[in-house]
Amino acid sequence: xxxxxxxxxxxxxxxxxxxxxxxxxxxxxxxxxxxxxxxxxxxxxxxxxxxxxxxxxxxxxxxxxxxxxxxxxxxxxxxxxxxxxxxxxxxxxxxxxxxxxxxxxxxxxxxxxxxxxxxxxxxxxxxxxxxxxxxxxxxxxxxxxxxxxxxxxxxxxxxxxxxxxxxxxxxxxxxxxxxxxxxxxxxxxxxxxxxxxxxxxxxxxxxxxxxxxxxxxxxxxxxxxxxxxxxxxxxxxxxxxxxxxxxxxxxxxxxxxxxxxxxxxxxxxxxxxxxxxxxxxxxxxxxxxxxxxxxxxxxxxxxxxxxxxxxxxxxxxxxxxxxxxxxxxxxxxxxxxxxxxxxxxxxxxxxxxxxxxxxxxxxxxxxxxxxxxxxxxxxxxxxxxxxxxxxxxxxxxxxxxxxxxxxxxxxxxxxxxxxxxxxxxxxxxxxxxxxxxxxxxxxxxxxxxxxxxxxxxxxxxxxxxxxxxxxxxxxx
Amino acid sequence: xxxxxxxxxxxxxxxxxxxxxxxxxxxxxxxxxxxxxxxxxxxxxxxxxxxxxxxxxxxxxxxxxxxxxxxxxxxxxxxxxxxx
Numbered sequence: 001x002x003x004x005x006x007x008x009x010x011x012x013x014x015x016x017x018x019x020x021x022x023x024x025x026x027x028x029x030x031x032x033x034x035x036x037x038x039x040x041x042x043x044x045x046x047x048x049x050x051x052x053x054x055x056x057x058x059x060x061x062x063x064x065x066x067x068x069x070x071x072x073x074x075x076x077x078x079x080x081x082x083x084x085x086x087x088x089x090x091x092x093x094x095x096x097x098x099x100x101x102x103x104x105x106x107x108x109x110x111x112x113x114x115x116x117x118x119x120x121x122x123x124x125x126x127x128x129x130x131x132x133x134x135x136x137x138x139x140x141x142x143x144x145x146x147x148x149x150x151x152x153x154x155x156x157x158x159x160x161x162x163x164x165x166x167x168x169x170x171x172x173x174x175x176x177x178x179x180x181x182x183x184x185x186x187x188x189x190x191x192x193x194x195x196x197x198x199x200x201x202x203x204x205x206x207x208x209x210x211x212x213x214x215x216x217x218x219x220x221x222x223x224x225x226x227x228x229x230x231x232x233x234x235x236x237x238x239x240x241x242x243x244x245x246x247x248x249x250x251x252x253x254x255x256x257x258x259x260x261x262x263x264x265x266x267x268x269x270x271x272x273x274x275x276x277x278x279x280x281x282x283x284x285x286x287x288x289x290x291x292x293x294x295x296x297x298x299x300x301x302x303x304x305x306x307x308x309x310x311x312x313x314x315x316x317x318x319x320x321x322x323x324x325x326x327x328x329x330x331x332x333x334x335x336x337x338x339x340x341x342x343x344x345x346x347x348x349x350x351x352x353x354x355x356x357x358x359x360x361x362x363x364x365x366x367x368x369x370x371x372x373x374x375x376x377x378x379x380x381x382x383x384x385x386x387x388x389x390x391x392x393x394x395x396x397x398x399x400x401x402x403x404x405x406x407x408x409x410x411x412x413x414x415x416x417x418x419x420x421x422x423x424x425x426x427x428x429x430x431x432x433x434x435x436x437x438x439x440x441x442x443x444x445x446x447x448x449x450x451x452x453x454x455x456x457x458x459x460x461x462x463x464x465x466x467x468x469x470x471x472x473x474x475x476x
Numbered sequence: 477x478x479x480x481x482x483x484x485x486x487x488x489x490x491x492x493x494x495x496x497x498x499x500x501x502x503x504x505x506x507x508x509x510x511x512x513x514x515x516x517x518x519x520x521x522x523x524x525x526x527x528x529x530x531x532x533x534x535x536x537x538x539x540x541x542x543x544x545x546x547x548x549x550x551x552x553x554x555x556x557x558x559x560x
Binding site: 051141 | 489490492493496497500504505508509511512517520521523524527528529530531532533534535536537538539541
């Protein structure tokens with residue numbers, strides 16, 4: 001992604017990537033340590049007793065606005081699903097969530113040797129805007145049709161950036177790239193390779209065979225046939241369409257140093273197609289008479305966003321009162337989720353070694369050149385993923401520790417960091433740079449053709465695995 | 477102050493922001509709630525709520541229920557049994 005303002009100022013501190021790694025790893029370690037220090041004394045290894053992992057005390061320090069339908073103040077309370085008279089206020093955890101963002105921006109500023117005083121006012125303002133974007137995303141129609149918070153964070157930033165511009169006092173706090181990198185290091189804890197071992201061969205085949213093929217073919221198609229000038233735009237579109245939407249776009253966009261405008265465009269395309277596919281695919285599957293299990297696997301392999309996959313799976317099974325289509329869809333998608341780390345790493349290596357390589361530059365070895373250009377924060381992302389995956393496989397107790405830390409803290413924190421990161425991106429986005437590419441319609445063509453290939457290959461593989469090879473395994 | 481990236485010279489910046497904010501407020505406070513009352517949309521929202529689905533989940537960790545080892549997949553388990 002493009003450089004933040006002030007990145008060229010003289011610094012005495014750490015490089016942005018190392019600051020992101022240090023802070024991200026410290027936060028994941030903190031969540032695991034707090035979870036371990038308050039581990040349950042009874043049934044500590046029971047998934048039935050702790051379906052979302054061990055409770056983590058840090059969960060009280062962070063939350064986001066809840067869904068609301070008519071009045072935004074409904075977002076500040078959690079209503080008990082069984083007893084609607086029971087409400088729990090969440091305004092304090094929401095404010096504390098904003099405080100985490102300000103604290104992380106402050107820590108990053110200090111680690112990078114910059115002036116804290118110049119950053120703090122802007123950081124507080126950005127955290128408030130993050131709350132506003134979350135509030136917009138929590139409106140029920142928006143939420144239940146999968147228009148995720150990055151879109152609204154970008155919109156909030158774009159509105160301010162394109163009306164009054166960026167005030168001077170805000171410029172030093174616009175560290176979107178740093179926030180997204182830190183968020184990705186924290187996100188690594190959620191990308192558990194070990195989950196792949198649990199989820200069975202059919203899902204693995206459906207997502208791991210088709211996804212890399214679609215990713216590579218779409219990228220090559222965009223670069224060589226459509227001749228889109230920006231390779232990073234082709235890669236981000238290919239990744240968000242073939243892997244798992246916004247999260248994959250963020251990770252690969254950071255790995256191939258895509259411009260803010262390119263990432264914004266890819267996310268916008270992905271979310272619009274996700275809504276359409278979530279609504280259209282379940283009735284189409286029923287109309288075409290496709291087996292619901294095969295249909296579930298098809299949904300999981302093709303719809304970009306995880307939540308939309310489950311929603312579509314539920315819609316597919318609603319007439320049958322059958323949970324299996326949603327379970328199959330979620331399983332296939334979860335395996336794709338677990339691929340983000342490997343794909344981001346592979347993209348970073350490919351970019352550093354081949355795409356960004358300067359042919360006219362000094363002759364150095366491929367490895368040395370690749371290392372120099374490699375986005376180092378990816379190592380933090382992969383590192384937290386490997387450590388948490390390893391812990392997850394060690395014992396049922398440690399698996400519950402990891403799940404509790406993720407559910408209670410790191411996934412919420414990652415959401416806030418991405419949200420505020422996208423506000424910064426919106427504030428700095430200039431769509432005029434993309435105007436020639438947009439006017440040509442080529443990104444849209446690339447997305448449509450890539451998704452068409454994805455639909456065909458995923459249906460073929462889902463029919464092969466869930467419809468034939470492993471049919472007995474999914475029949476009660 | 478860095479200038480806005482889209483130049484609309486006839487309208488003062490503050491007014492442009494006020495207009496954009498008012499438009500967004502109208503969409504979120506009036507239009508979306510009324511769309512939410514449309515029978516088809518309300519039915520979709522009710523179905524999702526009744527099944528505890530969070531369609532806005534970006535990754536599986538944001539789902540209301542982690543899709544952990546559906547019963548039908550038990551026979552493919554590689555790691556420890558789920559029922560402990």
